[in-house]
Ligand SMILES: Nc1nc2c(c(=O)[nH]1)N(C=O)[C@@H](CNc1ccc(C(=O)N[C@@H](CCC(=O)O)C(=O)O)cc1)CN2
């Protein structure tokens with residue numbers, strides 16, 4: 001479906017649903033300017049913009065009824081977002097106006113745009129690579145400043161440059177190998193064989209190390225609080241939130257169902273999950289809560305395992321070996337019954353230990369990934385990078401003729417990462433996640 005309908009002129013409401021100061025209907029394709037001509041009547045000579053012009057006037061339907069007063073921006077292809085002729089009809093941000101203006105463009109022969117189709121056209125016209133298109137999607141969805149910064153870096157092409165750097169090293173070795181294939185006795189010199197591949201491998205490892213941070217910053221993370229009844233889970237959740245969300249009582253077994261709350265921690269949109277206290281119980285409802293707590297812990301990106309520091313220590317009856325865990329010794333304001341250097345001392349009552357806990361959460365979620373560099377932000381990118389790394393590693397240990405094949409595969413995976421060489425279904429999957437109008 002990717003390239004089908006490219007000759008169509010498409011239209012969509014580009015602004016979010018609901019009422020707003022201004023709303024935009026965007027039209028792109030070969031007939032965009034003639035659609036705008038019929039839907040928009042300018043009042044004065046147009047003012048010039050870098051790639052086209054803008055006009056003030058009225059939006060009309062086919063019968064000539066005035067729908068609104070507004071602006072029309074014209075971008076002549078290829079100097080536009082999509083690379084095609086684009087017209088933007090900027091109206092008052094009323095759903096009623098926008099619906100009629102969109103309908104007026106459809107009455108002129110435009111068809112409704114599919115999700116992400118404007119950005120797809122920018123990709124197909126070569127104005128954005130696939131990683132940049134993914135950055136556009138991430139930017140629209142960015143909930144935190146960290147996510148915004150990463151998406152802006154990705155949109156600038158910084159990720160593509162990091163990947164191109166790796167590809168240059170691989171290409172250098174591949175070229176040297178191919179040049180000497182007929183003279184195997186000569187051997188490829190180290191500076192063309194060992195060194196560029198070692199550098200490419202190390203750069204790719206750095207890049208891959210950013211994948212978890214990139215995905216967590218973009219998608220957000222789930223952080224489950226688990227522990228025995230009365231360990232202080234609800235109290236710590238409230239302390240991290242900064243308001244009383246979860247019920248706190250001295251009765252063990254207060255939280256029986258789970259509860260979620262959103263908060264930003266270390267620049268990451270985090271969903272905190274309070275769970276039922278874990279213990280053996282004959283109560284069917286509580287037992288269901290305990291089973292649920294264990295499964296929530298298994299599905300979380302990070303688990304805070306809480307133990308009451310003011311009571312004798314009892315092992316938590318839960319297998320956490322598969323999870324990332326931060327151990328917390330709660331109620332640190334009370335006289336301690338035990339201590340453990342592997343656990344963080346925290347008091348939800350005085351707030352002591354909370355800054356250290358936030359720091360540990362940041363390290364667990366983002367690692368020490370360099371903030372100024374472009375990260376891998378989607379599983380698709382990480383998967384391509386992992387395949388490229390495996391091929392480069394294989395090439396380093398193989399004789400030249402076999403290494404050449406591995407390096408070609410590595411280059412193919414790198415080209416997939418940026419989207420220069422990618423299957424149509426992969427492209428479709430990327431753009432399916434966009435909203436209509438982008
Ligand atoms: N009204 C409006 N605001 C918007 C967008 C838009 O499409 N419309 N954008 C959409 O996401 C973003 C801006 N991105 C854009 C990227 C390129 C071009 C463009 O026309 N580029 C031409 C001309 C550049 C120039 O004259 O220097 C080009 O690159 O050739 C426009 C918007 C954010 N704000």
Ligand SMILES: Nc1nc2c(ncn2[C@@H]2O[C@H](COP(=O)(O)OP(=O)(O)OP(=O)(O)O)[C@@H](O)[C@H]2O)c(=O)[nH]1
Pocket residue numbers: 227228229230231232233234235236247248249250251252253254255256275276277278330331332333334346347348349350
């Ligand atoms: N002194 C002190 N008391 C705390 C602290 N955190 C929790 N408590 C007390 O410990 C008791 C249990 O706290 P909760 O937060 O309800 O514990 P929970 O783990 O959510 O309990 P369940 O819902 O039963 O699993 C309450 O009486 C809290 O006031 C703390 O940091 N210091």
Ligand SMILES: [K+]
Pocket residue numbers: 229230248249250251252253254255
């Ligand atoms: K409780």
